[in-house]
Amino acid sequence: MLPATAAHGIEQHLDAAATHLAGVDGETRTRAQLRADVFTGHYLHAAATAGLDPQGPLRGVVPTVRVTIPALTLLGRSDEPATLDGYGPIDLDTARDLAAGAPAWVRVLTHPVTGTVIDVDRHAYKVPADLKRLIRIRYPTCVFPGCGRPSDSCDIDHRIRWADGGTTSADNLTPACPRHHPVKDETQWGLHRDPDTGDLTWTTPTGHHTDTDPPPF
Structure with a gap:
């Protein structure tokens, strides 16, 4: 085996x-x-x-093995198991060996109670599945004013674009439907987040401000 x-x-x-x-x-x-x-x-x-011919048709195809190791476990202060993505718990010695040989690290922050991912390293553009669930629970619909499309059928959008330095984190992700996703990125509409309250506010091309869910007209 x-x-x-x-x-x-x-x-x-x-x-x-x-x-x-x-x-x-x-x-x-x-x-x-x-x-x-x-x-x-x-x-x-x-x-x-030793495997593939480096000149063969699969040159450059590199598999990725993702292992989540609690920080205290890695430091020897806890026996909480590590997790091999797509498989489940693995023994700590194997996890530490993999960590020792890793060419690079990706920082992942999780909620201390639920374990849900709330932030990942700047190198990671792709949104983890549990972070997507968190965003869709936080915002049940598309965040564009007046749009009621369920977040389950929306894109998970970087509020500050990845190309502009935006992070893959709970504070910078919102659901945006395919119709309104390009509005933020390709027009003069702007989406802002209050750092203290977390409230979202849109700024229109004419400079007016409106909440993500304004009162009915």
């Missing part, structure tokens, strides 16, 4: 390799067939030579 970390890494690589090959012109195999062929061609036949 393979260790969980090894099995998960292989699974991630097979998915990444199949996705890569599926985009090649003329490719007709199904994803399942691609995964099987990659496994056969590279993990069985090339195992003795």
